[in-house]
């Protein structure tokens with residue numbers, strides 16, 4: 001089997017991750033392993049043979065045959081409501097991958113790493129944060145996570161513990177509602193909040209930006225305005241506006 005073949009995947013477990021998102025663990029026999037930041041394609045086949053394919057980033061990395069994805073429901077979407085509401089342990093799907101060779105981090109990559117996520121864009125950045133921690137590189141990495149509100153954050157508990165736990169330090173940005181007593185400003189990430197939270201351009205970080213297409217483009221433009229080398233800004237667009 002190669003990366004271009006569809007492989008059977010069995011759902012091992014599902015867990016609520018936010019009011020609109022679920023973490024799914026998939027058993028994929030013979031999985032060849034993946035680098036932190038890669039994704040898979042998931043194919044669903046209905047009883048009448050109709051098929052739908054969507055991409056999902058892996059929160060897992062390495063060689064274990066249990067893969068982890070997290071899916072946020074897009075209202076009126078075709079595939080995500082099924083994965084978030086209906087799929088059950090024991091169900092069968094198909095996956096193809098690992099896919100993507102650019103939006104990845106390897107432990108041999110030296111130097112500061114800046115992770116910037118909007119919404120479900122956190123998923124591949126969790127894989128990179130986990131890998132950086134495992135490689136002893138968490139101190140040279142930072143994560144900025146923009147979410148609507150605290151309960152919308154996927155991997156909230158893992159990220160809230162992260163810095164005190166030897167993991168990557170996390171700065172939160174809230175667009176609609178913040179925890180009580182939170183000192184920051186509500187709203188979109190802007191030049192000022194990026195300047196405050198992100199490794200400065202002079203440190204020449206490699207920056208990974210992931211989320212809805214509009215978020216990624218807005219942040220990538222702002223990073224270039226702040227002097228970051230566009231060649232060191234890696235982006236993954238999840239779609240939407």
Ligand SMILES: Cc1cc2nc3c(=O)[nH]c(=O)nc-3n(C[C@H](O)[C@H](O)[C@H](O)COP(=O)(O)OP(=O)(O)OC[C@H]3O[C@@H](n4cnc5c(N)ncnc54)[C@H](O)[C@@H]3O)c2cc1C
Pocket residue numbers: 039054055056057058069070071072073074076077078079080081120123124212236237238239240241
């Ligand atoms: C490389 C890659 C990795 C991805 N990883 C993840 C992941 O880890 N978790 C995850 O939840 N999603 C991820 N996505 C998005 C995912 O592939 C689907 O697009 C998403 O689940 C919506 O599919 P759907 O069938 O429910 O919606 P569709 O029926 O395809 O679309 C319904 C409507 O929603 C809009 N829309 C589609 N995607 C988005 C979006 N992301 N945000 C806002 N509006 C959107 C469409 O433009 C359309 O108008 C990834 C996408 C890519 C390209």
